[in-house]
Amino acid sequence: MVKYKVYVTTANCAQATTTNGIFIKLVGEDGESSRTWLTNFKGAAAFYRGVESKFSLYCPTSLGKLVLIEVDKQRLPLFPDDAWFASKVKVKSPEGDIYTFPIYRWISGSDVQLFREGTALRITDDSHHLGKYSREKEMKLREQLYSWHVYKEGLPHCMKADNPLDLPCEVRFSFTKTTEFLFTASTGLAELQLKGYSCSKNNWTDIEAIHKVFCNKRTDISDYVEQHWKDNAFFGYQYLNGVNPILIQRCTVLPENLPVTDAMVPLRGGASLSEEMQKGNIFLCDYKRLDGVKPNVINGKKQYLMAPLVLLHKTPDDQLMPVAIQLKQTPADDNPIFFPIDSEYDWLMAKIFVRSADFNEHQLNAHLLRTHLLAEVFAVSLLRNVPMVHPLYKLLIPHTRYTLQINHLARLLLIAEKGVFTEFAASGGEGMMAILKRSLSSMTYSSLCMPDDIAERGLEDVPNFYYRDDGLRLWDIINRLVNGVLGHYYKNDDEVCQDSELQKWIQDIFEHGFLSQECTGIPQEFRTVAEMVKFVTMVIFTCSGQHSAVNTGQYDYGGWMPNTPISLQRPPPTTKGTTSEATMLQTFPDINTTVQGMSTMWLLSKQSSDFVGLGQYPEDHFCEEVPHKLIKVYQGELEVLSTMIRTRNKSLEIPYTYMDPALVENSVAI
Ligand code: FE2
Numbered sequence: 001m002v003k004y005k006v007y008v009t010t011a012n013c014a015q016a017t018t019t020n021g022i023f024i025k026l027v028g029e030d031g032e033s034s035r036t037w038l039t040n041f042k043g044a045a046a047f048y049r050g051v052e053s054k055f056s057l058y059c060p061t062s063l064g065k066l067v068l069i070e071v072d073k074q075r076l077p078l079f080p081d082d083a084w085f086a087s088k089v090k091v092k093s094p095e096g097d098i099y100t101f102p103i104y105r106w107i108s109g110s111d112v113q114l115f116r117e118g119t120a121l122r123i124t125d126d127s128h129h130l131g132k133y134s135r136e137k138e139m140k141l142r143e144q145l146y147s148w149h150v151y152k153e154g155l156p157h158c159m160k161a162d163n164p165l166d167l168p169c170e171v172r173f174s175f176t177k178t179t180e181f182l183f184t185a186s187t188g189l190a191e192l193q194l195k196g197y198s199c200s201k202n203n204w205t206d207i208e209a210i211h212k213v214f215c216n217k218r219t220d221i222s223d224y225v226e227q228h229w230k231d232n233a234f235f236g237y238q239y240l241n242g243v244n245p246i247l248i249q250r251c252t253v254l255p256e257n258l259p260v261t262d263a264m265v266p267l268r269g270g271a272s273l274s275e276e277m278q279k280g281n282i283f284l285c286d287y288k289r290l291d292g293v294k295p296n297v298i299n300g301k302k303q304y305l306m307a308p309l310v311l312l313h314k315t316p317d318d319q320l321m322p323v324a325i326q327l328k329q330t331p332a333d334d335n336p337i338f339f340p341i342d343s344e345y346d347w348l349m350a351k352i353f354v355r356s357a358d359f360n361e362h363q364l365n366a367h368l369l370r371t372h373l374l375a376e377v378f379a380v381s382l383l384r385n386v387p388m389v390h391p392l393y394k395l396l397i398p399h400t401r402y403t404l405q406i407n408h409l410a411r412l413l414l415i416a417e418k419g420v421f422t423e424f425a426a427s428g429g430e431g432m433m434a435i436l437k438r439s440l441s442s443m444t445y446s447s448l449c450m451p452d453d454i455a456e457r458g459l460e461d462v463p464n465f466y467y468r469d470d471g472l473r474l475w476d477i478i479n480r481l482v483n484g485v486l487g488h489y490y491k492n493d494d495e496v497c498q499d500s501e502l503q504k505w506i507q508d509i510f511e512h513g514f515l516s517q518e519c520t521g522i523p524q525e526f527r528t529v530a531e532m533v534k535f536v537t538m539v540i541f542t543c544s545g546q547h548s549a550v551n552t553g554q555y556d557y558g559g560w561m562p563n564t565p566i567s568l569q570r571p572p573p574t575t576k577g578t579t580s581e582a583t584m585l586q587t588f589p590d591i592n593t594t595v596q597g598m599s600t601m602w603l604l605s606k607q608s609s610d611f612v613g614l615g616q617y618p619e620d621h622f623c624e625e626v627p628h629k630l631i632k633v634y635q636g637e638l639e640v641l642s643t644m645i646r647t648r649n650k651s652l653e654i655p656y657t658y659m660d661p662a663l664v665e666n667s668v669a670i
Contacts, residue, residue, distance in 0.1 A: 002094040004057040008038060009087040011104070012050030013174055013610075018073060018084030018107075019044045025070040026091060027130060028063030035070070044076075047084060066091060066099045067130045072112040083108035083169065088620070089115070102388070104619040106169035114138065118623030120391035120489060123501050131389075138387045146383045148512050151411060154437035156373045157512040158411070159380050159404045171383070171404045177608050177669075194599060200591040201299040207562070207585075213595065214560055217602060221556035224654055229563040232340060235351055236312050236320030237464070239285060241656050243553045244362035245467040246370075246447070250458030251284035251311065252277060258284075258309045258324070259331050264339065265323050269316040273323075276313060280458065283320065285310040287357045289365065289438045291329045293431040296567060298424060299590050303567045305360060305426040306353045318463040325350040327572045334574035345579035352584065353572050356565040359558065360427040362550065365439040370448070371547040372410060375403045375668040377513030378539045385504040391489040392502060394621035395482070395536065399543040401612065402669035414600070424589070424596045426567035443514070445521035449538050450475045450546075466656035467549055470645055474545045474659055477637045479537040484630040485622075486533055493528040502526060506535065544614045548664040552657075555605040559598055565589055566597035604670060614638060614664040638662075 004026060010016050026033040038055045040046055046053040069089055075081040086103040093099070100118040107113060114134045126132055145168045149160035161167050172178075197213060204210055214226065228234040239248040254260065254277070262272040276282050291307035311324040321340075327350060328335045338350035379400035386393045414421040415432060422428040427435055446452040450471050454460060459468060490496050497503075503525055514522045526532040558564035570587040573579050588594070612618060615631070615638045622628060638661035649655035657663055 001058045001060060002062050004033070004059065004063075004094065005092040006038065006055045006057050007052055007090040007092075008047070008055065009052045009089075010047045010049055011085040011087045013085060014049075015083070016049040016085035018047045018082050019076070019079040020047075020082060020084065021074045021076050022047060022084070023072045023074065024057070024089070026057065026059075026063055026066055027068045027070065028066045029128060029130075030062065030064030031059075032063060033057055033059045035072075044079070047086075049085075062094055065097075066093065066117055067128055068114050068116050068134050069101050070112050070114055071103075071107065072110055073107050074110050081108075088118075100623045102619070102621050102623070104170075104621070108169060116387075116389040118389075118621070120394055120622065120624065120627070121389050122391065122489060122495070122499050124495070124498055126389070135387050135389070139385070142387075143384055146380050148380065148384075148508075152433055152436075154515070155433070155440060156369070156377050156515070157380075158373070158376050158407060161404075161408055164405050164408050167404055167408065171379075171400070171402075173402055173405050174610055177402065177610055194595040197591050197595045202591050204585050204588050204591060204594070207581075210561055210588075210594070213591075214598070217555075217598075218559065219556050221553070221654060222559040225557060225563050226560040229560060230348060230351075232321050233319045235322050235355075237654070238358075238557065239283075239312065240320065240462065240465045241467050241654070242557050243550055244358055244366050245465075245549065246366050246453070247285050247287075247358075247361065248283050248312070248457065248459070249285075250280055251282045252280070252458070254311075255284065255286065255309060257329055257331055258311065258326055258337070260311065260324050260337055264337070265311070265313075266341075267313050267315075267323065268321065273313075280461075281314040283312040283314065283462075285312070285354075287354075287361055288329055289435055289442065290357055290361060290427070293427055293434050294429070295426055295431060296424075296428040298428075298567055298569065298593055301569050301590075303426045303569055304353075304571050305431065305568075306357050306572060308350075308354045308357050310354055314462065320462075320464075322351065325354055327353050336574070336576055338576075342576055343579065345581065345584060346573060346576050349573060349579050349584060349587065352562065352565060352587070353568065355563060356426060356568045359564045359566050360425060360432075360435065363421065363425070364427065364432055364435045367547075367550045368410070368415075369436055369439045370443065371542055371550060372403070372407050372668055374448075374513060375400070375543045375547070376407045377509055378543065379403050381505050381508040381512065385508060386501050388621075390501055391485065391627075392505065392536070394627070395485055396539065397621060398612070398617055398619065399540050399667045401667040403543070403667055406669055420596055420600050424566055424593045428567075440515070441517065443520055445523070445538075448542060449534065450541065466648075466652075467659065470641070470656065470659035471541075471545060471549065473641050473644075474661065474664075475537065475541055477634065477641060477661075478540050478544075479533070480637070481630055481634040482537045482540065483533045484633075485627050486536060487529065488626045488630075490529050490532070496526050496529055496532050502532065543667050544664050545659050545661075547668045549658045551670065552605060552663070554601040555598075558601040561594045561598065562588065564597075565594075567593055606670070607665075608670065611669070612666045614661045614666055616666065 022038045023035050025035045036057050084107045089101040091099045101115045102118045147160040148157045151158050265273045287307045295303040295305045306327040307329050309326045312320050313323045325338045510524045514520045567589045568587050615635045642660050642662040645660045
């Protein structure tokens with residue numbers, strides 16, 4: 001007889017413990033063990049959360065190189081049937097070899113489950129018939145568990161599930177996350193001490209009243225916003241470092257539908273608009289996707305959503321100042337172009353309509369579509385097409401954590417018929433679907449890849465652009481990790497072309513995420529290692545840094561409502577000289593709309609206590625030295641970037657923290 005030592009680790013998370021019997025069978029190239037009940041002196045405590053337990057297993061002869069294990073869980077008399085979250089199983093063979101089997105999955109019910117030895121294997125590496133068999137079996141099961149669903153025609157497809165409990169256990173929130181999320185969601189209004197306001201369909205009557213509501217929950221930045229929301233320089237600053245830094249672009253030729261002349265736009269420093277445009281100092285924000293969208297009706301009142309054009313000037317002292325605003329796309333007599341020299345309230349109202357348009361554009365395009373919905377597509381395609389033993393699965397699975405559930409909740413609580421966004425945002429209802437569809441059809445691959453995006457928008461040398469500075473560094477760090485890890489497993493382009501699982505992953509993304517639109521430039525296949533590395537870098541960057549950049553500051557910049565009204569309920573001025581503070585207050589959303597917006601932004605900006613930071617891997621899917629070393633280097637580089645950002649922020653009036661790796665989550669989880 002020969003002896004195998006088996007070490008089983010239960011995850012250290014709430015409810016991971018099982019008191020059920022655990023059975024294991026070792027399968028090697030030369031044979032398999034009998035199915036063995038893992039028992040030792042610890043008895044029912046052997047599979048307690050956070051505990052590693054050791055067992056012995058005997059076989060008549062050596063099993064050769066171990067390929068997989070079969071694990072099943074059976075309820076014991078007098079004990080309840082309880083799900084078990086196992087981390088990994090390690091086996092020491094009689095020859096002294098150590099084999100690690102990553103699990104990181106809830107095991108419920110009594111079915112036998114197969115787990116592969118942890119060495120990453122592409123499909124073409126998996127020559128043993130047992131490996132091929134388990135690969136096929138795993139993928140058949142996953143295709144049943146993870147199905148594509150068309151939520152609305154024209155939007156990226158999503159995970160099919162009628163409610164969060166229909167999601168497979170391994171992709172659901174942890175107990176801690178569920179409890180916290182539901183608590184924050186149900187107490188958002190109470191926590192902000194806004195409950196009394198949530199039923200008031202009245203107008204705001206003075207700014208002081210908004211201040212009183214807002215002062216219940218503030219952040220350093222939201223305080224700053226309250227002080228500076230009317231400043232032109234701060235209005236411009238938000239296009240670079242606020243929550244929507246992806247819209248602004250350099251303007252080299254004025255759009256035909258923005259008929260401004262040099263004479264209309266006196267610029268600081270004395271140069272003309274044309275001269276400054278030639279020098280590259282003029283920028284444009286065009287909200288054309290919002291044009292003609294049907295606005296919401298809130299509290300029985302029609303709402304107003306504009307599709308503005310905003311022209312900005314980089315001044316000699318490096319500020320980005322708005323110099324002209326046209327609120328509707330088509331020039332007309334009742335569509336005046338507003339300038340900073342107009343009356344205080346004409347200019348302020350123009351900016352308020354822009355900020356409200358920006359809220360709707362940001363939430364639907366920059367945030368929901370370009371991070372949440374894409375992250376779900378990347379995740380579902382991974383889960384349907386790529387087995388656990390594949391290097392791509394090991395690399396990407398940490399970046400899918402909680403995404404399917406948070407998106408399910410977003411569809412349920414935010415954009416469903418009775419969702420907060422549907423009920424209280426200017427574009428809620430038909431409008432938001434129109435914006436989402438337009439956003440998807442205008443999305444390009446290059447705009448998702450930060451270095452290309454910055455170059456295409458002509459923003460390489462804009463000063464004080466911390467989103468770009470931090471984002472490009474983060475992109476490079478992620479790119480080096482991906483290049484190192486995937487470069488280790490794919491030695492040449494042929495190996496990429498021949499990997500049918502990898503190719504199915506990208507094909508599904510093209511088909512279900514980008515609805516097979518070739519004009520997006522999204523690859524339909526990978527032909528080279530470089531193409532694959534770039535795409536996977538984009539996936540990790542989108543799920544981590546980019547989501548953080550458009551998500552984390554929502555309350556910072558939106559908590560003070562006048563800076564980010566989620567809707568507006570009076571039309572914009574059609575002639576100049578008709579506005580006042582009273583017009584502004586009547587235009588702001590009603591009290592209940594305001595506080596619903598505030599509490600949602602509060603909820604969505606709140607970090608969960610089981611947050612996993614970028615580059616942290618509580619689940620150790622890779623078992624080999626090379627990826628482990630690369631991850632160590634990656635973590636070191638992230639730490640250096642984090643220190644650099646914190647040092648830089650000390651000298652900034654408004655610190656930019658959203659791309660600090662220490663504060664960026666690994667996945668779209670909120
Ligand atoms: Fe988010």
